[in-house]
Amino acid sequence: MDQSQLNKPDMSLELLERLKLRYPKPLSALNWKNPWQLLVATVLSAQCTDKQVNKVTPEFFSLWPDAASLSRADPGQVQKVIRPTGFFRAKASNLTKTAFIVADKFKGQVPASMDELLSLPGVARKTANIVLYNAFGLNQGIAVDTHVRRLSLRLGLTGSSNPAVIERNLMTLFPRQHWGEINHFMVLFGREICRARKPSCSACFLADICPSRQT
Numbered sequence: 001m002d003q004s005q006l007n008k009p010d011m012s013l014e015l016l017e018r019l020k021l022r023y024p025k026p027l028s029a030l031n032w033k034n035p036w037q038l039l040v041a042t043v044l045s046a047q048c049t050d051k052q053v054n055k056v057t058p059e060f061f062s063l064w065p066d067a068a069s070l071s072r073a074d075p076g077q078v079q080k081v082i083r084p085t086g087f088f089r090a091k092a093s094n095l096t097k098t099a100f101i102v103a104d105k106f107k108g109q110v111p112a113s114m115d116e117l118l119s120l121p122g123v124a125r126k127t128a129n130i131v132l133y134n135a136f137g138l139n140q141g142i143a144v145d146t147h148v149r150r151l152s153l154r155l156g157l158t159g160s161s162n163p164a165v166i167e168r169n170l171m172t173l174f175p176r177q178h179w180g181e182i183n184h185f186m187v188l189f190g191r192e193i194c195r196a197r198k199p200s201c202s203a204c205f206l207a208d209i210c211p212s213r214q215t
């Protein structure tokens with residue numbers, strides 16, 4: 001059968017099988033040891049590389065190991081420590097407000113529900129999905145970041161560039177037990193082969209089912 005003739009659900013399952021083979025142990029590149037650290041690192045990763053985030057988090061977590069300590073932090077010092085991650089004023093403001101809410105309302109524990117996570121400043125569905133899956137093993141949705149957005153469009157899995165619409169489209173195409181892994185698979189694939197500026201179509205193991213392959 002000509003693989004390019006697969007319908008969208010069959011194509012997405014084929015895609016998933018190949019990604020699983022290529023990346024048998026998909027993990028985030030962020031360093032973290034508990035749900036609070038993952039939440040902080042994910043907020044810091046907005047518009048920033050995981051590598052850069054990993055450079056600032058050791059100092060961050062040694063100064064403020066939990067939500068309670070961060071809620072009492074000097075805002076200027078927080079900004080100084082996270083400055084290399086970019087958008088440091090907004091990130092510092094969101095993180096200190098989130099720290100106060102987690103320390104006070106959630107007794108120091110990162111909440112394990114979508115609605116509660118979305119109530120935290122600076123936390124949208126992408127961050128919430130990442131925390132729910134990686135820290136708690138919950139598949140509530142699919143984290144749509146820049147790689148997932150780009151690859152979903154190139155692979156014809158969505159016709160929209162809106163992350164909320166893309167997430168809904170992907171959730172209908174992939175079995176729920178794989179939702180959390182989809183983000184890791186696409187980040188790894190997007191960095192290795194289907195890069196933003198120059199995709200390596202000639203070396204791509206999805207070329208025969210990809211509508212955007214370049215010859």
Ligand code: SF4
Nearest residue numbers: 194199201204210213
């Ligand atoms: S064939 Fe090219 S555009 Fe399609 S997924 Fe592979 S690298 Fe990306």
